Amino acid sequence: MQSIQNIQTIAVCGAGTMGAGIAQVCAAAGFHTRLFDLNEKALQQGHAQISGNLQKAVDKGKMPQQQMTDILGRIKLCHELQECKAQLVIEAIVEKVEAKAALFNDLAAINHEDTIFATNTSSLSVTEIARQVTNPQRVGGLHFFNPAHLMQLVEVVKGEQTSTHTAHLLYALVLEMGKTPVRVKDAPGFIVNRVARHYYLEAMEAVQSGIADIAATDRLLEAAGFRMGPFALMDLIGNDVNYAVTVSLYEAFQQAPRFRPGAMQAALVAKGELGRKTGKGFYKY
Structure with a gap:
């Protein structure tokens, strides 16, 4: 059985924006970190993202150059699954239950039976993912928020099969990473995405109704105290990712009207206009 002291290496699967951010958090906390992606280009882009984030901190005087060097030195880029041997695996891949479960099972075959698996899903059922994984009691959720290296909150999700030990260990790990963990039970959207969905959906409804334009809506909400307006935030998250979460919640709540996906965002996704990343x-960026 794993303990917090035993966890020295963490494998992060998926080198996109979230995966790279999580890898940075792990390495900054002192863990040997393996960042995995089958796509070599994505892997290099993920590494560049981490380097850029750290360099900004150095330039602002928030971090000495040596610390940046040490953090990067703890990150190993991997494009072979066999290299993902660790005491903890965090996945940040495509939002599909089958893909996440298949990845965990492939990794279970090459790792110790006590290796902990954590999904960074923002809307899928941790219980459903765990149900398809060998030894489901060691599967839980660690939902980081974008940008992971700056956002303090992490939802620690306990699925129906997640053991109390696994849940406690994941909570302790988040504290070790210098983040703020919040325990939540497995439910559609957990806490944040369930509540925040209406920040996006009502903003789109307001614009479509002609109440205000996109820029004005963002400015007004930022003036009201929100750090980012809903449209700027959707562009930062990625309209494809944000839209997929809405669709997932819409289906999970039996197509309740309050979760109906926004037509404005659906149109952008169809055109491949996903926000900052495109x-x-x-x-426009």
Whole structure:
């Protein structure tokens, strides 16, 4: 059985924006970190993202150069699954139950039976993922928020099969990473995405109703105290990712009208205008 002291290496699967951010958090906390992606280009982009984040901290005087060097030195880029041997695996891949479960089972075959598996899903059922994984009691959720290296909150999700030991260990690990963990039971959207969905959906409804335009809506909500307006935030998260979460919640709540996906965002996704990562979304970049 794993203990917090035994966890020295963490494998992060998926080198996209979230995966790279989580890898940075792990390495900054002192863990040997393996960042895995089958796509070599994505892996290099993920590493560049981490380096860029750290360099900004150095330039602002928030981090000495040596600390940046040490953090990067703890990150190993991997494009072979066999290299993902660790005491903890965190996945940040495509939002599909079958893909996440299959990845965990492939990794279970090459790792110790006590290796802990954590999904970073923002809307899928941790219980359903765990149900398809060998030794489901060691599967839980660690839902980080974008950008992971700056956002303090992490939802620690206990599925129906997640053991109390696994849940406690994941909570302790988040504390070790310098983040703020919140225990939540497995439910559609957990806490944050369930509540925040209406921040996006009502904003789109307001614009479509002609109450205000996109820029004005963002400015007003930022003036009201929100750090980012809903449209700027959707572009940062990625309209494809944000839209997929809405669709997932809409289906999970039996197509309740309050979770109906926004037509504005659906149109952007169809055109491939996903936000900052493609250079165009609700805004141009």
